Amino acid sequence: MGFDSRHSTPGFKRQLIFTNGETRSFKRASLLLERVNGLKVSANTIERICMEVGDELASAAEHDWQGILDGEAVLPQVAVVSCDGGRIRTRKANCGPGIHLECTGWNETKNAIFVSASSDTSSSDPQPRPPSCFLNRNHVAGLTETAKTKENAGRDSPLLGSQKSPPKQPGKRRQPKHKPKKIHRTLISSMRNSRVFGVQMDREARRRKFDQASRRVFVADGLSCNWTIHAEHFRGDVAILDFTHAVSYLHRGSIACFGQGVEAWENYKRWMILTWQGKVAEVIEERLVHQSRLGEAPADAGEDDPRAQLRQIIGYLKNNLDRMHYARYRCEGLPTTSAWMESAVKEINYRTKGTEMFWNHPAGAEAILQIRAASLSDDDRLARFLARRPGSARIRKANQIATIAA
Known part of the structure; x- marks a missing residue:
């Protein structure tokens, strides 16, 4: 036609x-x-x-x-802001269509979700024991970098044994009242840098009246750019490190301290439970003892050196100590993971990431991110x-x- x-x-x-x-x-x-x-x-x-x-x-x-x-915009009971990066393949400007190895590469997308939620508060920890998934060896391995190495691909690692993931129970599970229930969400996504994207996030949050909510929270992983955005635009929001992300560091740290084996797994479980209860300072103190036992990593230590890994992990826990009061967050009816954000990134990636998919950078990628985010907003x-x-x-x-x- x-x-x-x-x-x-x-x-x-x-x-x-x-x-x-x-x-x-x-x-x-x-x-x-x-x-x-x-x-x-x-x-x-x-x-x-x-x-x-x-x-x-x-x-x-x-x-x-x-x-x-x-x-x-309706004033939310609980205002949840979360951000995360994605990865897409792009062509350089003026490269034209097709695949040109010298003109293509991976670039980061910036994504954010704004959720109006409701939840109940509690005077005591409504869930003192962690979910069983964080006590399942194969599930935890899937959350950590060690499970993604070629050595562990397609087989059980020495640390994990052969335990299978627990079967899903039939029927609909009731969500605990302290866990925020999603009511309304909007998304934004862009190829712009984190400084500009922070301004975009602030604008969307204010339009949604998030700055007026009595309970406000900012959930993210440990990337410094996320917490720069928090400091510049969401300082009044409770800062929470995604617990799932913390688990991966706890697991890596247990291997750095004890190598592959049962002892590493048992110590991971104990450290994970302490972290779930908000007792991260105790975990740091114990790891400092093991760091002293192993000795300082030399300046030329590689990434595989357990001493270098342990130093990085201890630094990570120290830097995020004030964002890991998980028991208190549950009492306040706040989320402890960025699951909503992770899910949204997958929805955005459905349209932007795929085999042999290259976007013209920056115009082509930016346009489709704008459309996809608008399409996914409630x-x-x-x-x-x-x-x-x-x-x-x-x-x-x-x-x-x-x-x-x-």
Whole structure:
């Protein structure tokens, strides 16, 4: 039918954007449109339209979604902010389509989630014992770097033995009341650096009235850029280190102290339970004793040297000590993991990361990240934005179009 990014109707562009946002590639979106609607639209045409809309979405966010999401933010009981990086493959600017080894590489995406939640508080720790998954050897190995090495790939490590993961219990499990229940979430994603992304996060949080909530929390892993964003924009939020991330360091530390074997696993379990209870200072003191026993790592020690590993792990625990009061967080009805963020990153990666998938950097990647994040947000912002674009059936008068364009 000869559709392109200049002549297709607003309604059809809307179909293109939604189809593209929920499929793995421009090519798959083109195929789906042909099979479902009987309309042939090239992948290049879909890409051009997405570039236009992606740029406009970024501009709408910079203007706090004025005229699109006005006056509807509800003050949350618990405001949860979390951020994490992702990895996608990109081409350098002006490299053109195709794979050029000298022009391609991995780049980081910045992702953040904003969750309005509800939970109960408690005067005593409502869950003093950790979940059984953190006491399962194979599950813990899957959370640590040691389980990802080639030596352990496809076989049980000496530390782990042959224990199988526990079978899932049938039926729906009741969520403890102290665990926050997700009510409403929005997402943002970008290729911009962490300084700029921090400003974007602050803008979205304020628009959602998160700065006015009585219980505010910022959950992230140990990357310093995450905590720089917290210090600059979310200083009033309770800072929480993702417990799952802490577990990987506890597990690595047990191997550094005791090598591979039962003794390492038993000490990991004890240290993990102490950390779950917020007694991280005790864990640090014990590890300092083992560091003294092993001796200082020489300046030229490699990454595999247990002494160098232990020094890094102790430094990690010390740096995050004030973010690991997990028993207190449970009493306050706050999350102790970044599971919501991890899940959101996987949803974003579904569209942005795949075999032989390379994005034009930065424009192509930025546009699709804007569309994907808007599509995944609970406030239906993508549909509402498209309904207000110039040319939409809802926008009839010329002066209305001019106002929106401005």
